[in-house]
Amino acid sequence: MTPMTAPHWGPPIDVLPLLAREEQALVDVLTGLDAAQWAAPTACAGWTVHDLVAHVLGGKLGRLSRDRDGYRVDEPHPGETVPAFVDRINAEWVLALRRLSPEVLFAMLVDSTSQLTDLWKRQDLDEPGGPIGWAGPEPAPLWLDVAREYTEYWVHQQQIRAAVGAEPLDEPEFRAPVVDTFVRALPFTLRSVTARAGRQVGYTVTGPSGGRWTARSTGTGWVLDRGAPGSRSPLATVTTDPDTFWRLCTRAVQPAEVSAKVELSGDENVCATMLGMVSILVG
Structure with a gap:
């Protein structure tokens, strides 16, 4: 892998060493939740803990399907903005996975753990990827895209923890990369x-x-x-x-x-x- 560059977004952020540990921290929280906790409301309006876990899983499986397997089936409708498109497919996925028990959902999440990290370890994170809406319209380097994914996982884990009364994942090693990414x-x-x-x-x-x-x-x-x-x-x-x-x-x-x-x-x-x-x- 070539050294990661420092474009106008600032010096690169390397979250790869943290991804597996963040995933394990979420698995640890979900282990042993009762039915009431899985059904607890979260900060995401209209979504329970079950829904939010389904959303996290959907994001990871969708990323693997697109980036690892080259499988792309979802496209925006005519005139549909990117944010509206993302909101729609997220809602469709969460609705579909409400048919799954917490036990099945948990098992699928555990099974997907580390697969994205393994994929990203094989890629040159200096290479350009797609645009990141909040960072600008131009293609962003993959290191920023991976860091952005990490921030989403971390924020959703905070929301899940708050909903079930677990301590937040606020240790500097986990939160500092989120701050460093958001400021980009x-x-x-x-x-x-x-x-x-x-x-x-x-x-x-x-x-x-x-x-x-x-x-x-x-x-x-x-x-x-x-x-x-x-x-x-x-x-x-x-x-x-x-x-x-x-x-x-x-x-x-x-x-x-x-x-x-x-x-x-x-x-x-x-x-x-x-x-x-x-x-x-x-x-």
Whole structure:
């Protein structure tokens, strides 16, 4: 495998060593759940724990079918947007798997564990893949796509854990890559912000799961890198904690709801744009 490059999304993120451990953590939570816990509602409106596990399984099996086996049967309907298409096929899958018992669903999830990791280990993650809607319209490197998948698994596991009363998976080794991946939406988030070349904005997420990132204007776009702004007067800065950060990026909370947990400085409009950063696919 060739060394992973650092495009305008910043230096690469390697989540491959964590994927199997994240999967095992989910399996550990699901082991021994009773019928009431499988039927418990989650933060995903209208979905139970059973539904959310079905969604996670569907995402993994669909990815294996497309990327490993070259099997592609789902396409958007005429005039259907990508987010609407994704929402539709997700809903269709969850509805179909409501016919399966928790025991069968659990066994299928266990059986699929590690297959995606094995696939990605054989690929050159520097190669371009498809676009990632929240990162921009151009093809993104596979390392960012894999990291994006990891963030989805982690967020859904947090939602499952919250629904059944389990402790969150908040250890820095698991949460830090989520924060690092979500912040890669910053260059695309700033696409409407015009600034002379060299102007900088900073985003800081506190604690061992966090870090500092700087987006620098090229005059026609923005380039992200790790580290605090080198400028004494950055255009704008945002600071918050990791729990607030990932919830903002997934629209689990709105900026106004967590204003006491966020520190802002610099241009108010640019700060508002940064707080509106979304690192999930939405319609």
